[in-house]
Amino acid sequence: MDVIPAVDIKNGKCVRLFQGKMDAETVFSDDPAAMAKRWEDEGAELIHVVDLDGAIEKSPQNLGSIRKIINSVDAHIQVGGGIRNEKTIRMFLEIGVKRVIIGTEAIRNPKLVKDACKEFPGQIVVGIDARNGWVAIEGWTKTTQVKAVDLAIQFEDSGVAAINFTDIHRDGMQTGPNIEETRRLAEAVNIPVVASGGISSIEDIQNLMPLETVGVVGVITGRALYSGSLKLKEAIEVLKKQK
Numbered sequence: 001m002d003v004i005p006a007v008d009i010k011n012g013k014c015v016r017l018f019q020g021k022m023d024a025e026t027v028f029s030d031d032p033a034a035m036a037k038r039w040e041d042e043g044a045e046l047i048h049v050v051d052l053d054g055a056i057e058k059s060p061q062n063l064g065s066i067r068k069i070i071n072s073v074d075a076h077i078q079v080g081g082g083i084r085n086e087k088t089i090r091m092f093l094e095i096g097v098k099r100v101i102i103g104t105e106a107i108r109n110p111k112l113v114k115d116a117c118k119e120f121p122g123q124i125v126v127g128i129d130a131r132n133g134w135v136a137i138e139g140w141t142k143t144t145q146v147k148a149v150d151l152a153i154q155f156e157d158s159g160v161a162a163i164n165f166t167d168i169h170r171d172g173m174q175t176g177p178n179i180e181e182t183r184r185l186a187e188a189v190n191i192p193v194v195a196s197g198g199i200s201s202i203e204d205i206q207n208l209m210p211l212e213t214v215g216v217v218g219v220i221t222g223r224a225l226y227s228g229s230l231k232l233k234e235a236i237e238v239l240k241k242q243k
Contacts, residue, residue: 001212002046003205003235004194005039006222007032007069009062010052016223017052028226033068039225040075042232046098047075048164048220054082055103056141060092070096080127080164089116093123099161103127104137107144110154117159126155126191129166133181136168148181149188156189163189164220167197176204177219179211186214196220200229202238209242 008015014029029035036047049069053061059082060066070077079092080101089100105112106126116124129136130148137144152163165185167178177198186193192215195208199221208219224230 001205001209001216001239002218003044003232003239004046004048004218004220005044005225005232006048006050006196006220007036007039008050008052008222009065012062012065015052016226026223026226032062032065033072036069036075036077037072039232040073043236044075044232046218047073047077049077049079050101051079051081055080056082056138058082058084058104058138060088066092066097067095078125080125084112086112086116086119089120089124093120099123099125101125101127101164103129106151106155107135107137107146113155113160114158121159122161124160125162125164125194126152126160127164127166128152128185129168130181131168149185152185152189152191155191160191162192162194162217164194164196166220169197176200177208179207182208182216183211183214186211186216190215192217194218194220199224202230202235205230205235205239206242209239 009032013027014032014035015025015027017025051060051062076098078099079097083102084105092100102113128148131143135144135146135148135151175198177195182195
């Protein structure tokens, strides 16, 4: 299981939100690229970058910051937020992003996801963000009537590289991951699943370890790293020992 640090960008700054609320942010750095470099130096092989403004505005808004991250690290970068068409997907991959995360359009336009998987094999991730089991879109501002598990099943055998599953109520709250919802989704599909939301400590990551048997391959963490309650280097070493 991989530990994937998150670098969330709003107005060019590295921030963390509480439960996805754009007006409930904590700014951790004016330099997202420096944060990405720090996580790489501590052992991260993949960094999760989200353009929060892009998610709301429906198109990339922090491209300069993302380019700077790509130029600052050798670690792989996956990017989400405001990716609504093939042109944007291609643009990100051409500037050096390893994987592109499609969230809202996975609901609105599943054909985009399936076509992109054929065009860019192994580079498309579906982001499923859920509130009480229901998928939320548009930067988490709207909750749909689609169950997270049902959406995941739609993309079985489409060539999706992974599903990033976030429990919104736990995001940024450091209350522990939603083990059961994550298990339910992972058991429903053969697509690798990355858990997100609520990580507060090394114990939370260890509690997710048993889910490796049902296809949970990684965990994204943000606030816990920035607050210091989780040490990235330590977490990576612990997971390596338990393999």
